[in-house]
Amino acid sequence: xxxxxxxxxxxxxxxxxxxxxxxxxxxxxxxxxxxxxxxxxxxxxxxxxxxxxxxxxxxxxxxxxxxxxxxxxxxxxxxxxxxxxxxxxxxxxxxxxxxxxxxxxxxxxxxxxxxxxxxxxxxxxxxxxxxxxxxxxxxxxxxxxxxxxxxxxxxxxxxxxxxxxxxxxxxxxxxxxxxxxxxxxxxxxxxxxxxxxxxxxxxxxxxxxxxxxxxxxx
Numbered sequence: 001x002x003x004x005x006x007x008x009x010x011x012x013x014x015x016x017x018x019x020x021x022x023x024x025x026x027x028x029x030x031x032x033x034x035x036x037x038x039x040x041x042x043x044x045x046x047x048x049x050x051x052x053x054x055x056x057x058x059x060x061x062x063x064x065x066x067x068x069x070x071x072x073x074x075x076x077x078x079x080x081x082x083x084x085x086x087x088x089x090x091x092x093x094x095x096x097x098x099x100x101x102x103x104x105x106x107x108x109x110x111x112x113x114x115x116x117x118x119x120x121x122x123x124x125x126x127x128x129x130x131x132x133x134x135x136x137x138x139x140x141x142x143x144x145x146x147x148x149x150x151x152x153x154x155x156x157x158x159x160x161x162x163x164x165x166x167x168x169x170x171x172x173x174x175x176x177x178x179x180x181x182x183x184x185x186x187x188x189x190x191x192x193x194x195x196x197x198x199x200x201x202x203x204x205x206x207x208x209x210x211x212x213x214x215x216x217x218x
Contacts, residue, residue: 070107073100089142099139102130106147110159120162127163131170140167 076082077100084091090099109126112118118126130136140147144164150156 066107066111070104073104076100077104093138095135095138098135102136102139103143103147105130106163110148110156113159114155123159123162124166127166128170131167137167137170137174 072086076086077097080091080097083096083100090096093099109118109123113123131140140163144160144167147160148156150160
C-alpha cells in the first residue's frame with residue numbers, strides 16, 4: 001500500500017516534472033469505479049455459488065431419503081409380515097404386496113418426471129395403463145390424497161394433479177362400461193332388450209296362429 005502511494009512521487013522526482021494531481025485523481029476515480037463493479041460481480045458470483053451448493057446438498061439429502069424409503073418398501077415386499085407394521089390398512093387387504101409395488105412404481109415415475117426423462121403425456125399414458133387394473137385403482141382411491149407431501153413443491157402438485165386426472169378418467173370409463181346409455185346397468189338393459197324381443201316374437205307367433213285358423217275356417 002505504501003509503495004502504491006509513494007511511487008508517483010518517486011517517478012516525479014526522477015522525471016523532474018510536476019505531478020498532474022487532477023489527471024491522477026480522474027484515473028483513480030475511474031479505476032475505483034471499475035474495482036467496485038468487479039467486486040460486486042464477484043460477490044454475486046459467490047452468492048450464486050452458495051445458493052447452488054445449498055440446493056445441491058438438499059437434493060442429495062432428498063435422494064438419500066427416497067432411496068431409504070424404497071429400500072424399506074422392498075423389505076416389506078420380500079417380507080409380507082412387515083407390511084402390518086408399515087400400514088395395517090394395506091396389510092388387511094388381499095393385495096398388500098401389489099399395492100406396495102404400485103407405490104414403488106409411482107415413486108419411480110415421480111423421480112424420472114422431475115428429472116425430465118418423461119413428459120406429461122408419457123406420464124398420462126403410463127398412469128392410464130396402471131389404472132385399468134382394479135388393484136391400482138383401489139390403492140390410489142385410498143392413498144391418493146395423502147400419497148406424498150406437496151407443500152411448497154409446485155412440481156409435485158402438478159404430478160399428483162396429472163395422476164388424479166387419469167384416475168378419474170379410469171373411474172368414469174369403468175362406470176360407462178357398467179352403465180348403459182340410459183344410465184341403467186348394462187346387464188339390466190340387455191335383459192330388457194331380450195324380454196322385449198321375446199314378447200315381440202310371442203305376439204307375432206300368436207298373431208300368425210290366429211291368421212292361420214281364420215284361413216282354415218274360411
